[in-house]
Amino acid sequence: MTEATPDLMTYTTVRERPFDPPDALTRAREETPIHRMIYADDHEGWLITGYALARSVLAHPRFSTRPELLHPPIQQRLINLQEIRKQPGFFLRMDPPEHTRFRRLLTGQFTVRRMKQLEPRIAEITEERLDAMEREGGPVDLVQAFALPIPSLVICELLGVPYADRDRFHRDSAVMLNLQSTPEEIRTAIDDLLNYLRALVKHKRAEPSDDLLGGLVAGGELDDEELAGVGMLLLVAGHETTANMLALGTFALLTNPKQLAAVRDDPDVVEGAVEELLRYLTIIHIGPMRTALEDVELDGHVIKAGEVVTIAAAVANRDPERFGESETLDVSRSAHGHLTFGHGVHQCLGQQLARTEMRIAYPALLRRFPGLRLAVPAEEVPMRSDMSIYGVHRLPVTW
C-alpha cells in the first residue's frame, strides 16, 4: 500500500507573500492531502496538508506527542525538542494519562466563564496601552507598544509573575523560539527561565498568593520542578502567540481596508473576524507533529510505528474542501473549526483567553486610531520566518 514517492517533500517556513503559506506546501495540498516527507535527520516520515486528515491525526489516540519519539521537520527544531524533553511539567509534550493529570489541574482556570470575568481588566490594560501610544505619537512599533505588552500583562497577572521581570522572560523566550539560535543559546535561555520560575515558586511557597501559580503551589499536587515546567509553558505560550496574532492580524487588516472597516465599525463582526484571522494567518507554521505508536492506516497509506507526521496547519486551514474560498481573508465567513489552536486532547488550553484578548484589542485599536496606517512600505515589514511562531518582528505604524 505504501509507495515511496520518488520526490520526497521537504518542509519550509519561508513564505513568498507575508500572509500566505509557502507555495510549495500549498501546491502539495492541491495534489493530495498526504505526502512522504524527508526530515532534517533523514527520517522518512509524512506531511499532511489536507484539513480532514489533519483533524483525524490530531484526534487519534495512537499518535504521540512525546519529544523523544519525534524527528525534526527542519534542522533547528531538534534542539528545542531535546532540551524540553528533560523538563518535568512540560505537559504539551506528554501523552495521556500523564498529560491528563496536568491538564485537569489547569482547565478550570481557563474556562469560557473565567475568561469573561477577565474582560474588564483586559479592556483596561488595552486602554492604557492606547493612551500611551497617543501620548507618544506616531510612528510607533505596534509590537512593542501594543501587541506584546497586552498579552504579557494579562498572563503575568493571571499566573502571578511580576510584570517588572518581563525583560528577562521576553529575552529568554525570544531565544528559545528563534530557529537560528545555537543549542548552547537555547540551553542557556531555558535554564535562565526555569531558574527564574523555580525562585518564583519558592517565593510563593513562603508567601501564598491568590493567582494561578500560587493556587497550584497551595494545591500540593505538583512538586517544584513540575511547577517550574508548567509555569514556563504557560508564560511563553501565553504571550508569544497572542502578541503575534495582534500584530500580524493588524498588518493583514491594514492591507485589506474593507475587512478592517468591518472589524472597526461592526461589533457583530468581531467574534467571527478573530476566528478568520486565526485561520487565515495560522501563526503556528511548524507542525503540529505526531509520531505513530503503532501502524495506522490513513487515507489508504500505512503510517508505520515510529514514523513522524508533520501537519502543515497553515495549508490545512486553507483547504477549500472545508473553507470554500479559502485564499481570501473574509471576516464575515464562519472559520470555526480551524486548526490554529490544534485539535485533540492538546488543543490550546489558553484559547479562550487568546480569543478574549483579540476580541477586545483589535476593535479598540482601530477605533482609537481610525487613521491607523503602516509607517513603512508593506514590503519592508520584517516577517518572522525565522521564528517558531510566525508574525512580524516589528510593525511601524502611525495615524
Add this chain to the structure above:
Amino acid sequence: MKIKADTGVCVGAGMCALSVPEVFDQSEDDGTVVVLEPDPPASREAAVRRAVQLCPSGALSIEE
C-alpha cells in the same frame, strides 16, 4: 436528540460552552463539560451538532 458527555475524556477546551452557552457549561473545578440541557429544543439542534463536531476530544455525542 439526547446529548451524551464523557467527562473522563473531556479536556476542557471550552468549544461547546463557547458555541452554545445555553446548553453547555464548564465545571468550576476542572473545566470539564457540564450539560445544562441534555435534551435541547429543536431550535438549538443545529448549533449543538456544530458544537459536537468542534469538540477536540470527542467527549460529546448525540443519541437521536
